[in-house]
Amino acid sequence: MSQFIRYITCILLGLALGLSVTLSGQENADQYHPRLNYPLLLDVIDTIETYYVKELTQDELISAAIEGIFDKLDPYSGFLDKQAFSNIRDANKGEYFGFGIEIAAEDDKITIITPFPSSPAELAGIRAGDQIVKLNDKKVNPEQLETLLKEIKHHSQNNQSINLALTHSNMNSVFEVTLVPSIISVQSVTAKLYEDKIGYIRLASFQDNSTEEMIRQLTRWQPIGLEGLILDLRNNPGGLLDQAIKIADIFLAKGRIVSTEGRFFDANSDYFASPQTMLSSVPIIVLINKGSASASEVLAAALQENDRATLIGETSFGKGTVQSLIPTLVEGNAIKLTIAKYTTPKGHDINKKGIEPDIKLEAETVTIGESVPIIDKNTVHDEIRDDLILDSAITWIKTNT
DSSP: OHHHHHHHHHHHHHHHSOOOOOTTSOOOOOOOOOOOOHHHHHHHHHHHHHHOSSOOOHHHHHHHHHHHHHHTSOTTOEEEOHHHHHHHHHHHTTEEEEOOEEEEEETTEEEEEEEOTTSHHHHTTOOTTOEEEEETTEEOOGGGHHHHHHHHHHHHHTTOOEEEEEEOTTOOOEEEEEEOOEEEEOOSEEEEEETTTEEEEEEOOBOTTHHHHHHHHHHHHGGGOOSEEEEEOTTOOOBOHHHHHHHHHHHOSSSEEEEEEESSGGGOEEEEOOSOOSSTTSOEEEEEOTTOOTHHHHHHHHHHHTTSOEEEESOOOOOOEEEEEEEOSSTTOEEEEEEEEEEOTTOOOOTTTOOOOSEEOOGGGOOBTTTBTTOOGGGOOGGGTTOHHHHHHHHHHHHHO
16 A cells, blocks of 8 residues: 555656746746645545445546546646657657547537648548537537547547547538548648749648748748748647747747746746848738637737738637646656646737637638639639638739739
8 A cells, every 4th residue: 555655646746746847848847836635635545445336446546536636627738648748749740640630628519629731630521610519429528528538549549440420610410420540740831832922831730840940941932032921820720839939030020929927937928029030021911710729829919910910811719828748757647737828919818719810701601702802703823723712812912012
């Protein structure tokens, strides 16, 4: 029993002690020693283990205690075992194994934040804003999001398929898909030139090397003399906040980028642009939709509210909180914890509200000339005929520069 007490105490200390956090969730910090009634918790676990009618293992009781703690927190916080912790670190490098969906509880519904590009989810037709009705033929409960995520993760780790019943946003019909997990490679930055002088950059997520790739691409275009730049943040679920801040700084010569506020000192910061900038005289369009969340909203709001870019598309997801990865004392495990909320340069809290674009275009309702008056039927480019929002951005640049 003494060995068990030492083990559970180690786990609990890992949950209670802060090992310093940065906004990217990769650093360690000063220790924080809360006053918790450990003897009571240990006594409860010991009593259940000894007297409960059904035998429960120590690991089961420890897991139940940890799950109970995180049930009191927001859906973005959770305990990560070694595999889950490794998956997140791999995702920050652009690769992981899974189904390719980000999920959250929103308005009493389980909502898809976004499917990753070329993932099993996207290839099956799942879209940002879709709502999960059933998982493996069982109705889902928004209050049990953690249980749902745990089951999805279990199937992924064991290379097992899942069956989902979903509805598209604003539609009542239900469609079903079967997803098989696979290795997903997400290239953070992809680029293309339109009309020879309009740069297009798709930011799929904010990874370890996103800023470096962005600077490398913009440097290649320096001799061209761009007439405009389009940053596509659609279906970008976020990622490393520090990368979003650095990319915003590339385009801003002054002004606040984002402010964060939390309970401990290091979580309270104001981030401002440095004087160094690139493409300072080039008009910028940012594309967003309901799948643009978290760090992508930070970048979009920073450029919009500092009058550096025009936003086109749909209202963004609305995730205004900051998570950090905090290693526990048990090697290999970690805690993903919401440590702060953030506000835009003008002090707006976008959590559960999202960012309103300057030019609102709903993807499902876009038709040439009718709901998109800035597009002329003769201006649609053959290679992007199916992406009229992108074509709208190209047309806007051509008619406003």
